Amino acid sequence: MPVSKRDHLLTTAEQLFHEQGFHATGIDRIVSAAGVVRMTLYNHFSSKEALILAVLDARNQRFIKSLDIAVASAPEGHATSALAEAHGQWLNAYSQHGCIMLKAMGEFAEHSATIHALAVGAKNDLLQRIEAAVARDGLAHCPGLARRLFTVLEGSNTTVALLGVATALADTREMIELVLDAAMRDGP
Amino acid sequence: MPVSKRDHLLTTAEQLFHEQGFHATGIDRIVSAAGVVRMTLYNHFSSKEALILAVLDARNQRFIKSLDIAVASAPEGHATSALAEAHGQWLNAYSQHGCIMLKAMGEFAEHSATIHALAVGAKNDLLQRIEAAVARDGLAHCPGLARRLFTVLEGSNTTVALLGVATALADTREMIELVLDAAMRDGP
DNA sequence: TCCTGTATAGACCGATCTATATAAATTCGA
DNA sequence: TCGAATTTATATAGATCGGTCTATACAGGA
The missing domain is CATH 1.10.357.10 (Tetracycline Repressor, domain 2)
Structure with a gap:
């Protein structure tokens, strides 16, 4: 079974944040890299700050x-x-x-x-x-x-x-x- | 004689970049903190990247x-x-x-x-x-x-x-x- | 006097940013 | 098989981003 969308978003965001920095990594970059639509991210994390905290x-x-x-x-x-x-x-x-x-x-x-x-x-x-x-x-x-x-x-x-x-x-x-x-x- | 506008911009930008980060510090923040108008910055530095390099x-x-x-x-x-x-x-x-x-x-x-x-x-x-x-x-x-x-x-x-x-x-x-x-x- | 360099003022551009709204499609467990 | 939850697709809001533009003011040197 594949990992949940949430976990996939977490690992994708972690990699991008780590390599490119936080401010330089936009939401669109994360969701497109994760192969997911933007609303899916906001369904799991209330904001970019919440996503960063979770990561x-x-x-x-x-x-x-x-x-x-x-x-x-x-x-x-x-x-x-x-x-x-x-x-x-x-x-x-x-x-x-x-x-x-x-x-x-x-x-x-x-x-x-x-x-x-x-x-x-x-x-x-x-x-x-x-x-x-x-x-x-x-x-x-x-x-x-x-x-x-x-x-x-x-x-x-x-x-x-x-x-x-x-x-x-x-x-x-x-x-x-x-x-x-x-x-x-x-x-x- | 006060420092040149260019030097003043350099020190102001250095402080803001250092405290707030590079991506999180916009051009407007720098020029308003330096008490200078936007075109003055671009008159001395061709781009934000050039300013960062100079700093x-x-x-x-x-x-x-x-x-x-x-x-x-x-x-x-x-x-x-x-x-x-x-x-x-x-x-x-x-x-x-x-x-x-x-x-x-x-x-x-x-x-x-x-x-x-x-x-x-x-x-x-x-x-x-x-x-x-x-x-x-x-x-x-x-x-x-x-x-x-x-x-x-x-x-x-x-x-x-x-x-x-x-x-x-x-x-x-x-x-x-x-x-x-x-x-x-x-x-x- | 004229010319050049620098500063001011502020409007303006396209692009990107985070975040939201809504409706259709899909998934999946009971 | 039904119904709820999730995901998709798309459109949009509103702010901010880096950077450009025009026009004006004013200084000092030639």
Whole structure:
């Protein structure tokens, strides 16, 4: 059975928003790319803003879920590096065009408080997962460790687009190890 | 003597583009904010794209110049940390809303090859300056060191917007030191 | 004095934008 | 097989977009 029109619209819109930006992607582009008529879109989403919110929310749930699965199945003491690895795999598979949440923050900071808040919330979700993984590895006492790891992962969003996936992810892996090793050396 | 109309348009457009995004900022908004009439803008810039290019180019030249000055006046062996410090000062002074080059890349990747190339070029300018500073500090032999430092500085673009300037820049400073110390320990 | 360059003022163009209205056609479960 | 929900098709509203046009005013230099 084919996916529902609603789901098809969500994935089509996500791809177009991601590649072309939000303001630059018109409703007509989305519906024609999805092979659907305009009223079908407005039957499922009350406005373009509602569509964007649904796209971002669904994507963030998939992202967070993949992180949680990686952490849950990580060997003891390796939750943090497993999370970083899952982050890298996400970049490789779905985010070589730059982080869609960052794009949303940039386009809607002064234009839609709702969208902006959702994108910021997604970033906080990631930071919170890093903090949980650090605690799980027994490194909760290291001040600012999670934020430093967060900085590295955010930096990789840009380097992937600029230097290519292979180089960027290799660099990122080395830095994660470096930061973790330093934290374990300073602490017990 | 007041600044020329052209310069005034450039700074006004830069602020609006930075805060509201490129597509979301119309020509009318720019000219009314600049207290200038429509034809004055088109007298100086042939199109909106030309205006965006001029804005980004001027901004990048100011940015690179501030980095070069910091490196040139740094004590021997501290060019890299001086460059990172100048980068942090730039974020604090001019870029708390997120990196305008990243926004341009996101909005014009599939929409204007010229703008996208200029923004990518700006990022490469930064990476190149990092490589030069690393070499000046006698660390040119460390493979990937410049790229790792670049990743940290790119990450700070995001953390500044999410965690605030004070926290983000303190974290960044610690990470730059960490990466440099590790490189000096492994190297000579 | 004349000429050139720049700014102002405002109307105007076609195109595109988001969103709605309405009626016919289709789908699909009970 | 019937009826409700969904989708299609089309037309339209009203705003805004980037960009052009004409005409006027005024400055400084030749």
